[in-house]
Amino acid sequence: MxxxxxxxxxxxxxxxxxxxxxxxxxxxxxxxxxxxxxxxxxxxxxxxxxxxxxxxxxxxxxxxxxxxxxxxxxxxxxxxxxxxxxxxxxxxxxxxxxxxxxxxxxxxxxxxxxxxxxxxxxxxxxxxxxxxxxxxxxxxxxxxxxxxxxxxxxxxxxxxxxxxxxxxxxxxxxxxxxxxxxxxxxxxxxxxxxxxxxxxxxxxxxxxxxxxxxxxxxxxxxxxxxxxxxxxxxxxxxxxxxxxxxxxxxxxxxxDELQWDQQRVTHLRDALETELLDITGAYRNGHSPQRLYNTTNICFPGALSEQLIIRLKTISVSSGSACSAVTSRPSHVLKAMGLSDLHALSSIRFSLGRFTTEAEIAQTLEQVKQQVRKLRNLA
Structure with missing residues (x-):
């Protein structure tokens, strides 16, 4: 890649x-x-x-x-x-x-x-x-x-x-x-x-x-x-x-590498999540303690995920499962958890992995904050 x-x-x-x-x-x-x-x-x-x-x-x-x-x-x-x-x-x-x-x-x-x-x-x-x-x-x-x-x-x-x-x-x-x-x-x-x-x-x-x-x-x-x-x-x-x-x-x-991978990726995921949740109105979807260490799903009210994904350009994230990653339909999972159509359509899944780096997290934070702000201003 x-x-x-x-x-x-x-x-x-x-x-x-x-x-x-x-x-x-x-x-x-x-x-x-x-x-x-x-x-x-x-x-x-x-x-x-x-x-x-x-x-x-x-x-x-x-x-x-x-x-x-x-x-x-x-x-x-x-x-x-x-x-x-x-x-x-x-x-x-x-x-x-x-x-x-x-x-x-x-x-x-x-x-x-x-x-x-x-x-x-x-x-x-x-x-x-x-x-x-x-x-x-x-x-x-x-x-x-x-x-x-x-x-x-x-x-x-x-x-x-x-x-x-x-x-x-x-x-x-x-x-x-x-x-x-x-x-x-x-x-x-x-x-x-x-x-x-x-x-x-x-x-x-x-x-x-x-x-x-x-x-x-x-x-x-x-x-x-x-x-x-x-x-x-x-x-x-x-x-x-x-x-x-x-x-x-x-x-x-x-x-064999599970413990090391879990510690490293958890650290990166938490760093990403903490700063993204500082964005005004943003909140996490899903039970915090009982979840995979590499995954965070965050709603950014006022910024539609389809538009945000397009604007992020070189950053690959999704708005749902891989079967319907960019769609005008709200996620059935998030809807089942009580989110409105609008908030479900304003949620992004970030899933990290073995090759994710701290530099990539820093660039992602900068770009997401910038693009969420621009989308909200347009709205």
Missing amino acids: DSNFIYLDYNATTPVDERVLDEMLPFFSTYYANPAGLHLLSLTMQDTIEEATEEIASAFRIRSKNIIYTSGATEGINLAIKGFQFSVKKHIVSIVTEHKAVLEACVFMERLGFEVSYLEVDEKGMLDLNALTGIIRQDTVLVCAMLANNETGVILPIKEISEIAHQHNVFVLCDATQAVGKMRIDLCDLAVDFLVFSAHKFYGPKGVGGLYISDRAKQDIFPLMHGGGQQQGWRGGTLNTAGIIGMAAALRIAL
């Missing part, structure tokens, strides 16, 4: 770490055999993939047989939700602040005759666990709850959500796309039935992700992609060997 650009949109995607790329490169040109073959090169690829899978599984404290490779988190979400389309139980519970991949998959299930209940959140983006308990029914089959929100960084109490759901014999899907690589995730502790993640969110390649499926859940859902029987029949198609190697390397590096 041009050195003149400042990238503060790490929740949308991250650059591939050079160390990850180095591990991937041989699998494009030297070790390129299809891992589904029977000859020696294919068997070597199978062993390599198994080693990478064991490494990923170990990071989550699960068995490798419970990991299904996908093209990314969206595919994993669709498999987990739509896999219940033949279920006898026809009720799904979701949260209004879930990612569009979850919400749209739920809309699809409604077309198939399912009923979906959507739980509200408070002004901090937090869920009322009593409301969850009250909304679960005898015919509830699945609860969908993200670990960390992509727009605000708010972290939900997934362990408690799982406990409530399992008391009623209900499965839990956890969208951990934003959390993996930014926090340690122990699936023995969280005890969810499905968990999705995507490599490009933690400095790995695009086009590869994973879906964890518990042994218990495997008995109740059906695969969506049929083919050559790969991945225990759960997803047909040739495995993305280079992508899997890259994802394993990216996760290893992210967890």
Whole structure:
């Protein structure tokens, strides 16, 4: 990327770490055999993939047989939700602040005759666990709850959500796309039935992700992609060997450097946030203690985010999720937290990352303050 650009949109995607790329490169040109073959090169690829899978599984404290490779988190979400389309139980519970991949998959299930209940959140983006308990029914089959929100960084109490759901014999899907690589995730502790993640969110390649499926859940859902029987029949198609190697390397590096990264990025995020909140009328969206260390979402009343993003020119920030980063529609997440349309349309997400520098934060502060002032004067 041009050195003149400042990238503060790490929740949308991250650059591939050079160390990850180095591990991937041989699998494009030297070790390129299809891992589904029977000859020696294919068997070597199978062993390599198994080693990478064991490494990923170990990071989550699960068995490798419970990991299904996908093209990314969206595919994993669709498999987990739509896999219940033949279920006898026809009720799904979701949260209004879930990612569009979850919400749209739920809309699809409604077309198939399912009923979906959507739980509200408070002004901090937090869920009322009593409301969850009250909304679960005898015919509830699945609860969908993200670990960390992509727009605000708010972290939900997934362990408690799982406990409530399992008391009623209900499965839990956890969208951990934003959390993996930014926090340690122990699936023995969280005890969810499905968990999705995507490599490009933690400095790995695009086009590869994973879906964890518990042994218990495997008995109740059906695969969506049929083919050559790969991945225990759960997803047909040739495995993305280079992508899997890259994802394993990216996760290893992210967890090895997590403490250092957390301390450094938290310091930068707090410095950015503190000064931005000094702008008259500005306020933060989302629960402060329970959120990702790299994310801040701030409303600048009187300065529309679409106009502010355009004016910032060389600074990459967003007004919502990567699926609708610049849009005339207010964020469904911020609206659910009680913001008016105007304030939701005046909010900016800043998401920092591994390569963010103090100099970039200083330049961002100068530019944001200047452009917010100019927009307010124009208004």
